[in-house]
Amino acid sequence: MLDLVSLSRAWVVGGKTSNMDAGLLRNLVEANMTQEDDTNHEKLTDELLSNTFAFLMAGHETSAHSLSFAVAFLALYPEVQQKIYEEATRIWPDGCPTTASVSSYKEHMPKLEYTLATFQETIRMFPAAPRLTKIVHMDTTLTVHRFTTQGTGEIEAITPFTVPVRAGSLILLDTMAVHMNPIYWGHDAEEFNPERFLDTETYRWPRDAFFAFSSGPRSCIGQRFALTESVCTLTSLVRRYEISVPEHLTGKPFEEQKRILLKWRPRTTPTPLNCMVRLRRRAVN
Numbered sequence: 680m681l682d683l684v685s686l687s688r689a690w691v692v693g694g695k696t697s698n699m700d701a702g703l704l705r706n707l708v709e710a711n712m713t714q715e716d717d718t719n720h721e722k723l724t725d726e727l728l729s730n731t732f733a734f735l736m737a738g739h740e741t742s743a744h745s746l747s748f749a750v751a752f753l754a755l756y757p758e759v760q761q762k763i764y765e766e767a768t769r770i771w772p773d774g775c776p777t778t779a780s781v782s783s784y785k786e787h788m789p790k791l792e793y794t795l796a797t798f799q800e801t802i803r804m805f806p807a808a809p810r811l812t813k814i815v816h817m818d819t820t821l822t823v824h825r826f827t828t829q830g831t832g833e834i835e836a837i838t839p840f841t842v843p844v845r846a847g848s849l850i851l852l853d854t855m856a857v858h859m860n861p862i863y864w865g866h867d868a869e870e871f872n873p874e875r876f877l878d879t880e881t882y883r884w885p886r887d888a889f890f891a892f893s894s895g896p897r898s899c900i901g902q903r904f905a906l907t908e909s910v911c912t913l914t915s916l917v918r919r920y921e922i923s924v925p926e927h928l929t930g931k932p933f934e935e936q937k938r939i940l941l942k943w944r945p946r947t948t949p950t951p952l953n954c955m956v957r958l959r960r961r962a963v964n
């Protein structure tokens with residue numbers, strides 16, 4: 680982050696702003712340099728740094744890693760990819776929208792229901808913030824559930840119990856554990872299945888058990904942006920290309936392909952290590 684900001688600053692000072700694709704960062708750096716009280720241009724203000732942090736970490740890395748996992752899932756699950764392709768083709772029968780053609784959020788986003796479900800299912804399984812920490816403001820008591828599972832994964836013996844929580848405590852919300860909890864997501868919670876994010880007449884997906892974007896007043900301010908850009912990226916990609924597992928993995932058992940492609944490391948956000956796929960241009964674009 681520091682390197683990027685110094686480089687941008689040097690370009691702005693040297694009049695080389697045309698070198699900078701990142702307009703967001705340029706605007707911040709320029710605004711920061713024109714502050715009257717900022718006589719030392721080398722000094723980074725907290726505001727500039729925290730905004731850069733928001734763009735790079737909160738805004739970019741989260742979405743980028745989530746999309747990498749999503750693309751790996753599409754290679755592993757061609758039937759899911761096919762449904763996204765059909766959804767995109769229904770909306771754009773003549774090919775992907777371009778910057779010149781008109782595509783409207785209001786009109787098209789609600790029709791990309793399955794693509795949205797696929798992305799939500801991806802971040803259910805790979806939430807960018809697998810755990811969140813919060814400070815408790817007032818004494819409270821939480822009701823939680825203990826349960827056991829049979830060999831088949833079916834849940835039994837759900838027993839409620841209470842946990843007193845003191846004001847001032849630091850608590851850890853385990854997003855990943857909630858996302859994998861069979862009480863909310865069923866005995867196949869560990870399976871990738873976008874359908875679980877599609878409401879039907881008899882089923883409503885459990886909103887309270889999904890907090891990839893956290894929840895409440897301090898939840899992600901970029902949630903709608905992230906969902907929209909990810910749906911756009913996935914539909915555009917699948918509309919143009921067929922995604923498959925890389926050549927060196929074809930012929931390997933599915934579970935092994937999955938283990939390799941979805942390998943990740945816990946860094947600032949869960950970081951994919953092997954999301955490599957093969958893209959083949961579709962005949963009709």
Ligand code: HEM
Pocket residue numbers: 733737738739741742745802806807808811812890891892893896897898899900901902904905
């Ligand atoms: C898949 C993509 C994303 C995921 C999974 C995600 C997830 C989250 C989560 C879990 C939080 C709460 C963090 C906490 O309580 O400690 C958060 C906060 C935040 N996110 Fe996102 N985010 C994503 C994309 C974005 C984008 C695209 C932006 C900006 C354009 C953004 C900006 C922010 C900001 C500024 C906060 C802090 C909000 C506050 O503290 O009031 N995020 N995000």
